[in-house]
Amino acid sequence: MAVENAVLTVADVQKSFGGLRALSEIDLQIERGKTHAIIGPNGAGKSTLLNVCVGRIPPDEGAVVFKGQVITGKKPHEINQMGIARVFQTPEIFADLTVLQNVMVPAYAKRDGAVKFTLFHGMDKDTDIRLEAEQILMDLGLADKRHDDADSMSRGDKRRLELAMCLVQHPDLLLLDEPTAGMSRLDTNRTIDLLKSIKERGMTKVIIEHDMHVVFSLADKVSVLAQGRIIAEGTPDEVRANPKVQEAYLGGAH
Amino acid sequence: MDTTPSKNAPLSETERVGPAAKEKSVFYRTSGRIATQLPPRGPEMAPLWPPKADIFMTIVFSAVVLTMPLWLQPFGAAYPDLMQRFAIFGIFAIGFNILFGLTGYLSFGHAAFLGVGSYAAVWSFKLFSLNIIPAIIMAVVIAGALAVAIGFVSLRRSGIYFSILTLAFAQMCYNLAYSVLTPITNGETGLRVLSDDPRIIDAIFGTNEVPVPRAELFGISMQGMPGFWTSAVFLIAAFVVALLITRSPFGMMLRGIKSNQVRMSYVGFNTRPYTLMAFVISGMYAGLAGGLLAVVDPLAGAERMQWTASGEVVLMTILGGAGTLLGPFLGAVLIKYFENIFSALGDTTLRSMLEFIPEGLRDTAIAIISPFVGDGWHLTLGVLFMLVVIFMPGGLIEGFRRIGRLFTGGGRKKENG
Numbered sequence: 001m002a003v004e005n006a007v008l009t010v011a012d013v014q015k016s017f018g019g020l021r022a023l024s025e026i027d028l029q030i031e032r033g034k035t036h037a038i039i040g041p042n043g044a045g046k047s048t049l050l051n052v053c054v055g056r057i058p059p060d061e062g063a064v065v066f067k068g069q070v071i072t073g074k075k076p077h078e079i080n081q082m083g084i085a086r087v088f089q090t091p092e093i094f095a096d097l098t099v100l101q102n103v104m105v106p107a108y109a110k111r112d113g114a115v116k117f118t119l120f121h122g123m124d125k126d127t128d129i130r131l132e133a134e135q136i137l138m139d140l141g142l143a144d145k146r147h148d149d150a151d152s153m154s155r156g157d158k159r160r161l162e163l164a165m166c167l168v169q170h171p172d173l174l175l176l177d178e179p180t181a182g183m184s185r186l187d188t189n190r191t192i193d194l195l196k197s198i199k200e201r202g203m204t205k206v207i208i209e210h211d212m213h214v215v216f217s218l219a220d221k222v223s224v225l226a227q228g229r230i231i232a233e234g235t236p237d238e239v240r241a242n243p244k245v246q247e248a249y250l251g252g253a254h
Numbered sequence: 255m256d257t258t259p260s261k262n263a264p265l266s267e268t269e270r271v272g273p274a275a276k277e278k279s280v281f282y283r284t285s286g287r288i289a290t291q292l293p294p295r296g297p298e299m300a301p302l303w304p305p306k307a308d309i310f311m312t313i314v315f316s317a318v319v320l321t322m323p324l325w326l327q328p329f330g331a332a333y334p335d336l337m338q339r340f341a342i343f344g345i346f347a348i349g350f351n352i353l354f355g356l357t358g359y360l361s362f363g364h365a366a367f368l369g370v371g372s373y374a375a376v377w378s379f380k381l382f383s384l385n386i387i388p389a390i391i392m393a394v395v396i397a398g399a400l401a402v403a404i405g406f407v408s409l410r411r412s413g414i415y416f417s418i419l420t421l422a423f424a425q426m427c428y429n430l431a432y433s434v435l436t437p438i439t440n441g442e443t444g445l446r447v448l449s450d451d452p453r454i455i456d457a458i459f460g461t462n463e464v465p466v467p468r469a470e471l472f473g474i475s476m477q478g479m480p481g482f483w484t485s486a487v488f489l490i491a492a493f494v495v496a497l498l499i500t501r502s503p504f505g506m507m508l509r510g511i512k513s514n515q516v517r518m519s520y521v522g523f524n525t526r527p528y529t530l531m532a533f534v535i536s537g538m539y540a541g542l543a544g545g546l547l548a549v550v551d552p553l554a555g556a557e558r559m560q561w562t563a564s565g566e567v568v569l570m571t572i573l574g575g576a577g578t579l580l581g582p583f584l585g586a587v588l589i590k591y592f593e594n595i596f597s598a599l600g601d602t603t604l605r606s607m608l609e610f611i612p613e614g615l616r617d618t619a620i621a622i623i624s625p626f627v628g629d630g631w632h633l634t635l636g637v638l639f640m641l642v643v644i645f646m647p648g649g650l651i652e653g654f655r656r657i658g659r660l661f662t663g664g665g666r667k668k669e670n671g
Contacts, residue, residue: 054520075519075524076519076520077518077519077520077522077523077524077525080519080520080521080522081522085520085521086520088520092514092516092517092520093514093517094509094510094513094514094517095513095514096509096512096513097506097509097510097513100302101302101506104506105506105507105510105518105521105523106521106522108503108506108507109521109522109523110522112503113522114522114523114524115523115524115527115528117504117527117528117531118502118503118504119498119499119502119504119505120495120498120499120502121502121503122498122501122502123302123501123502123503123506124301124302124303124305126503165517165521169521169522
């Protein structure tokens with residue numbers, strides 16, 4: 001079932017940890033501009049799959065292809081430089097830096113590449129980086145906190161900051177690992193609105209999510225993972241109606 | 255799976271949009287990298303650091319360093335030999351802080367670069383010229399080259415394993431200097447400048463015939479006060495370079511690495527070249543310090559490379575305040591002061607200092623104080639170090655900031671001094 005216009009293709013990926021089969025025969029195509037949700041019960045292999053995609057874990061077999069290039073075996077920074085940004089399950093931010101600096105760091109990586117030594121050049125001269133970062137912070141409603149220490153923010157704000165750090169790079173593909181975990185209902189809905197507005201800009205997203213409310217609000221396509229295999233794929237409505245999925249995962253709750 | 259009704263229930267429109275609605279539409283950029291509407295300027299685009307504060311700090315620092323012969327008088331420390339040490343170990347600690355305070359890598363082997371810098375400078379005195387310029391250049395370059403090699407291997411690991419690797423390398427250098435490398439280091443005797451050394455460059459100018467070879471700068475001997483002034487100028491330069499690095503994008507990347515190295519690689523940075531660069535820069539600082547030690551006293555011995563010397567610079571940095579600009583120098587001054595002045599305080603001096611205490615109590619006071627001075631100066635230093643680490647993990651600079659905040663009643667939330 002080849003999808004035209006696929007940004008990311010996962011081809012026959014296998015991964016075992018010791019005797020445990022974490023992923024088997026995973027085939028996945030992520031269409032450009034779409035939001036693709038990967039759902040499944042705990043331990044289904046969702047995070048492992050994401051880690052394989054960003055080069056954190058090498059697969060035992062199979063390959064991940066991004067924009068026509070095989071990215072399996074590449075280092076995380078190389079994969080990021082190709083245009084994949086990632087939001088982690090627990091916010092990974094620079095706790096010691098200010099909110100603004102947190103966003104400026106990835107902006108530098110986007111502009112200057114993986115390595116560039118600018119030792120004797122004041123940061124204040126890089127107004128382009130600064131404006132870009134300020135803009136994203138305004139977009140995400142963090143502008144008034146820009147000079148605070150990132151560590152002093154609430155958990156929800158940290159998640160938004162991490163999202164800002166990804167968005168400032170204008171990635172082709174954004175991977176989100178449970179972007180609303182631990183958020184209040186209001187914050188969850190704000191995040192949904194935010195992610196919807198990113199969709200309008202044509203950014204491709206892969207979302208791993210537990211919360212069905214989030215999945216059905218956002219996803220164009222849903223893949224259901226259970227015990228390391230994809231057991232169903234389709235539009236949210238198709239997946240919801242699939243008796244196999246209801247049995248394995250939804251447990252008849254919907 | 256979260257099926258709690260409260261979270262999944264549909265929301266009214268106001269709830270859905272929430273406070274975000276008050277802000278501008280969440281994304282008003284259509285596409286591309288150019289913002290169609292720029293954020294407001296003015297106070298919003300205030301510089302990241304008040305630039306005047308940096309200039310002010312540099313001026314104050316320079317003034318403090320250059321007036322050391324005056325304000326150190328009352329402390330009995332205003333003699334050139336000790337002031338040279340303040341300046342030289344200040345450079346050592348400032349450089350060490352770039353690796354430890356900024357990048358978060360704790361090296362336990364930085365004395366190796368100090369020692370190598372000294373040897374390189376003395377060899378330059380022997381082979382080329384008694385002029386200090388080639389000696390300093392050679393010290394910095396060779397220490398930097400060694401730092402590339404040691405850093406390349408050690409930086410494959412982080413945390414405690416990195417510390418152990420650097421310690422192992424430094425001890426290796428120390429032991430090699432005493433054994434295999436004796437032809438270069440002159441073993442236990444130490445490497446010294448002799449009157450019959452070739453000194454090629456001096457020979458060209460016909461100035462190689464000197465009765466007592468001393469390091470000089472165009473005729474000015476580096477003995478005594480000129481040695482201090484030279485070290486002081488290098489210290490101020492070293493401080494300014496460290497300040498510029500701290501304020502540069504490179505400095506921010508180093509702090510990013512310290513804060514979250516995993517995130518750094520996931521935002522697209524290859525962190526290894528950055529850590530190696532930081533390691534080499536701090537190695538070059540150590541080489542400069544080592545070279546200056548040879549400048550003020552043209553003699554190099556292997557004891558400079560021992561692990562205790564590596565530990566000392568760690569103490570200096572933590573005592574003064576790791577990650578701050580002024581802290582490492584402060585720590586260096588304090589430790590060298592204790593080492594040279596406190597350790598020389600004998601019972602007789604103590605007795606004369608405590609004249610004001612009544613006769614009966616004086617002996618008790620001396621009995622209490624004497625273990626902390628003289629040979630016991632390590633005890634004072636140890637207690638001070640423990641107090642700082644427990645109550646002011648940010649070092650003495652943090653202590654000063656707290657005091658400053660008491661007076662200004664809050665002030666800026668985060669300073670970068």
